[in-house]
Each structure stands twice: as C-alpha cells, then as structure tokens.
Amino acid sequence: MRRLNFAMPLLLFAGLAVLLYSGLGKDTRTVPSPLVGKMAPAFDLPDLLDPTQRVSGQSLRGRVYLLNVWGSWCVACVQEHPILMRLAASGRLPIIGLNWKDEPEAAVALLRRNGDPYSAIAADREGRTAIDFGVYGAPESFLVDAQGRILYKHIGPLDWASVERQLFTRIEGSTP
C-alpha cells in the first residue's frame, strides 16, 4: 500500500502520456474544406500574361484541371514550382494558375526565370476569388472535374507522391 503512494506520480504521468499520445497527429487547425464535392465558385478574372483575355470557370467547363493558388511572394510556391513543371510536362492534367495578391511584373518575371507550367493564369490582385475558394494560405491546389465540381483540395506545396496518389487516382475515373 505504501508502495502505491510512491507510484502515484508515475501512474498519473502514464495517464497523461496516453492522453498526449492520443492527441498526436490529430489536426486541430484545419477543418476539412466544405467545398469538396461542391461546385467550384464561379470566377472571371483577367489573364495574367494577356490582360485583354479573361480566364473564367465557365470557359474551363468540360475539362478536368488543377487550380493552383500561388504568388511570386510565396517561398513555398517557389519550392513547389518544379513539381508543377513536371506535372505540366506529363500532359496528364492542365494546371490553371490563380495568381493571388501579386504584382503582375514580379509574377511574370518569376515565370520567365523558372518556367511556366500553367495553361492559363487568372490574376486575382484583390484576392476576392481566393476568398470564394476559402484559401487559407498559398500554395493551395484544387482539383476540379469536367462538371466544375471540386474533387480534392491540397493545402501546402504538392510533392510528386501526392500528385500520383491524390490527383492521378482521382482523375482516372473521369474523362480528361
């Protein structure tokens, strides 16, 4: 019995450790995007490279595409860039850029330096469209199907493993 008294701190700590372990890996921050499975918000923005043209959700109907939110000011986007180049080179999935709260000159200069993986880039200088999409931070990517529904949302830079596991597996069913 006396032993038990001395073991109390140890037992309490064991309980605490189990509790802490149960909390590991649980996502306490992000709530899953309510947009997944819903129609992508409508947008109609000027093209970054040719402002006389428009890029809109309507004009993209009928195609499966990846909407990638990026900015020249975002270091993680620069890190993600080679993956996007590789994805574009694979030809399996067109990438539409959403250039978020950026200076057009800086964005174009970056693409000139590092290459342009995008089929088209919508310039969202005010960030309204990003708000509609519930963008929390760049980079974020949305996989949109031919009917304009959001199939999947990726937060943070893409890596090739998630491109294969999350994107390619989802588009196999639908027609490009």
Next chain:
Amino acid sequence: MIPELGQFSLILALLVALVLGVLPMIGAQRGRERWIALARPAAYVQCGLVALSFALLAHAFLVQDFSVAYVAEHSNSVLPVRYRFSAVWGAHEGSLLLWALILSVWTALVARFSRSLPDTFVARVLSVLGLVSVGFLSLTLVTSNPFLRHLPGLADGNDLNPLLQDFGMIVHPPMLYMGFVGFAVAFAFAVAALIEGRVDTRWVRWSRPWTLVAWSFLTLGIALGSWWAYYELGWGGWWFWDPVENASFMPWLIGTALIHSQAVTEKRGQLLRWTLLLAIIAFSLSLLGTFLVRSGVLTSVHAFASDPTRGAFILAFLGCVTGGALALYTWRAPRFSVDTGFEPVSRESLLLLNNVFLVAACAMVLLGTLYPLVAEAMGWGKVSVGPPYFGLLFPILTAPLFLLVPFGPLARWRQDQAMRIAAPFKIAFIAALVVAAAAFALARGLPLRAVLGIVLGVWVIAGTLTYVRRFRADPQRRARGLSRESIGMLIAHAGLGVFVIGVMLVESTSIEKDLRMARGESVEVRGLRFTFENIEPLDGPNYRADHGVFVVRSGERIVATLHPQKRAYRNRQVMTEAAIDPGFTRDLYVALGEPLDGGKAWAVRIYHKPFIRWIWLGALFMMAGGLFAAADKRLRERRAQALTDAGADALGAAA
C-alpha cells in the same frame, strides 16, 4: 561547406553527449575512477561543439546563405542585421538548437562549479544532463535539422514572422530557455540522489543557487513574453491563458514551490522526498511545454509549425525522462527516511502550505490546458478553455497564498504559536486597510476587485517590511546583518505585492475604447483628450506603414504624442504597431485598426491602463530577489569548509 561543418559538429556533440550519458554513470556505479573522470572533460567538449554548431548557423543567417532551407524560410535580404541574428531562434529548428546550446552551457557550468561535491555524485549529475542532451540533440538532428540544404539555393528568402522582428523577441526565448533548462540541473540532482540512495545537506545547499538562478531567468522570460505580447500584439492584453503561456507558467509555479521546499530541506532536513519529486516535476513540465508547443496537439497563437513526427519523438523523450525518473522515484524514494519533526504551526508547515497552494494552482492550469485534448479523446467535440475558467479559479487558489506570505519568514522552525506569529503584523494589517480605504475615497467608484488587490498588495509589502522591523529590533541579529538570502526573499515577496496591485488594478479599472476616428477628431478618456492629428505613409526596411499621429492633451498641456503604425511586411503579413506612452501609474495605448470608408477614417483602439507597469515591475523584483538569494555566501561552494564538516550532516541515508 560551412553549414555542413555545423551539422558535423552537432553530430559529434551527440556522440560526446552519449559518452557523457553512459560512461560516467557506469563508472560511478562500479567505482571506475577513469570513467568517472571522463564526466567533466566530456561536458566541456560537448558545450564547445554545440556552441560551434550554433555559431555556424548564426553565420549562415548573417551572410544570408539562402541555400540553407531554414535560413531561406525565416530571413530575407532586407531583414535588418539584428533580426537576422534573432531569426536563428525565430522558428522551431533553430530554437531547438538554442535549447541544446543552453543545456550544454549549463552542463559545462555544473562541471566547473561542483568541486565541493564528491566526484561520483558529480559524475552522476553530469551523466543525467548528458542523457537529456542526447534527447535534444537527436531530436534536432533527426526531425528538425536546421542545416538542411535547399539546392539550388534561392535568390532570396521568405521573411521572419514580423511578430518576431522585435527586441522583445530577441531576448524572450533565451531567457525562457535559461529557466526551463536550468531546472534540468535540479532534475539531474534529484535523479543522481535517487540513484545514490542518499542525500547530504551540502548537496542540497549546492543545488539551491542553480534552482534560484533558473527560476529567476524563467520569471524574467515570462515577464518579457507578457510585455512583448502587450505592446506587439496590439490587443493591449498582458496575459491570455494561451496553452503556450500556460506551458511556461506551470514550470514556474512548480519551480516556485521547489525553491521554498529546497530551503526547508537544506536547513531542516525535512520534506526531502517532496523536494526530489518537485525537482522532477518542474523539469518534466518544461519538457511538456516543449511538447505542447511543437507537436500540434493544442492550437495556440504561439505554436510552431506542427508536425506529428516531432510530437511523437518529443513524447517518447518525455516518456523516457519523466517516466524513468518517476519510476526511479517509486523504487528508491521509500528508502529515504522521513522525520516529521515539526508541529502544525511552524515555518515548515507554512512553507508546506505554500507548496500545496502552488501545486494545486499548477494542477488547475494543467487541467485547463489539457481539457480540450481530454474532450476530443472522449468524443465530446472540440472545446476551448479560456480566461473565464482561469480567471475565476486562479485567484481563488492563490489568494490564500498572498495572505500567508508575510507570516512565513517570521515563523519559527519546528514549533510556534499562531498568536506569537501574528502579533507583529498589526501595523501591516492596518496599513493595508487604510491605504485601500484612502484609494477608495480618492477614486470614487473603485471596483471591489481593485480594492481587494490594493489590500492584498499593501498587506504583502507591509508584511515584508515587518520582517525588517523585527530584525532591526534584535541587536544581536542586527549586528550580524541581513544575509543575501533574506534580502532576496524580501525583495521577491515585495515584488509579489507590487505584482498583485498591478494585476488587480489593470484587470478591473482599464478603459478600452474601440472607435471610428477621422483626421482631426478627438475623444476624451479619463480627462485626457486624444486627437487624431494625421496619418501618412512611411517606408521601413522591409515593410510599408501607415504612420499615425495622435496628440494627447490634459487641458491645453500636451501629455504625449503617439505614433501608432499599421505595417504591411514584404511577405504580406500585416502588423499593428501600437503606440504606448508608459507611465508609473498609467499607460496610454493607441493602436490602429483597419481603414474605414476608403481611408477617410480609421478604426482606432484607445486604452487607458492604470498601473500596468507594476505587473512587470513586480516580476523584475521577484527575479532580482531570486538572483540575490542565489548569491548568498552560505550557498556558495567552499571547499575547505565542506571538507571539515563532511559527513556531519548526512540526511536520509539509505537503508
């Protein structure tokens, strides 16, 4: 090449820490002199290697080597030089390295200043510290290596979080870590004592200054964090009961209990097992704080980028350290004899009561901090526990402490009478009531909480002075003079009084106004007229700001001119730089919110915060008290004397 050197040096440090953690421990167990003798040199070498590694990371920041991923992510080419240096510990990886560095420095200091202790005991203490270093260094290398390259290198980096581009941030983490890590010495001492199976009062005496210094740094670290949050976050608050704040506050509460129980153990040989247990808990809570901040288990404004792998690693480490130490406690503690040689009314009892309240307060904070986790584990949904819980329970649990503080130092050891202890405090008691009544009369409508705060604060301060009065009345003791330990105790207790006055007045009498103001408009707060004179653009090194001009007048006299800013940093973060006119009895605080109506007007926050400086002033008093006490001559090692009374005061000898 240089970052690789840093990493290499870190790997070497890990190997040396392994040697330090294993060989001297076995040597002390088996009585192998040469293995025991390894402890000190290994501690010095480990310290040198970690310092080199840290210096090389700092170098990468100073020369802006953006091929190092950590540098690229947390600094950029226009970041001012002083922030380039503080950016070293501005994020997870570097701050872990700072932890490891401070731990290594403490270990080296222990090696240097422990000549009065038996070599086997020192070897064990250093070994335990070495094992803790192994944990931290491998955590750094395996899950959070700051030297990883990002090749090809980037042309420019991101930016240091603007919140952290500030003097407060340069100094807050190192001070805090000094405190956390300092408790590692008390922890290592307790573990070594448990392994040894016996404790000598001289050893306890030796460990006291270490704990006191660690506690002082922790006090300063927490106060700096609070001050920084106050002027930098733009909400005018000084404490938010945020999980991370709690994580630093819990070790402080236990550390406070520990410095008191250590005093009892050293002077009276009492509460030995309790002191050992507190030492283990204080350091464990420091580690728990590290876990909570870096694992993503709890949501907090302070949280580092969360990562479950790191979390699992830290949890395993915490399990080894705390689980191991507590298992050792379970096994060995019954061997230490106890001799409850004190009566219910005595200084020992009062200090024990102090410990009970502090530990209860800490348990309350722990419960509130972890409750969201419990709720999620039990499937009760996502909940958050906030200021209402803490704000209600914490004062209830600590108020008795404030009432009892003055009595402790005047109570006799072993046995005393309540009436004898209470008698000299008549004046202090009356003083507290008179000052509170005067304050109530002067500032009509003073809330009850403010009055209570003044009563408690004046009671603690006047009660502390009562000790001085009694001391001076005794010619014998007066001739000997106050020891530094007593002076430190008095300063710290008085600081507690100053602190409680500040807290209660700020919490109950602050005025906070959220207004819409256009240029030229004025508003009156407590007899002061705040006028929004102007706002203009201003360029900083890595941000653009809207620079406001507010003039505060009392009648026609200008009291202060304040310049709040709204800054947009290069990495798109927007920061509110509050403008503060500090004062001994009040702070004036102006912060810019958002522009309204296309910039014609601004949302403006204007605060009048009475006595807020007293909160940090009180904390500074406490820190100074701790340092003063640590510098007491009696606690300093004196080899010659230590040898003469060796063995004379062994206590709790193993069965």
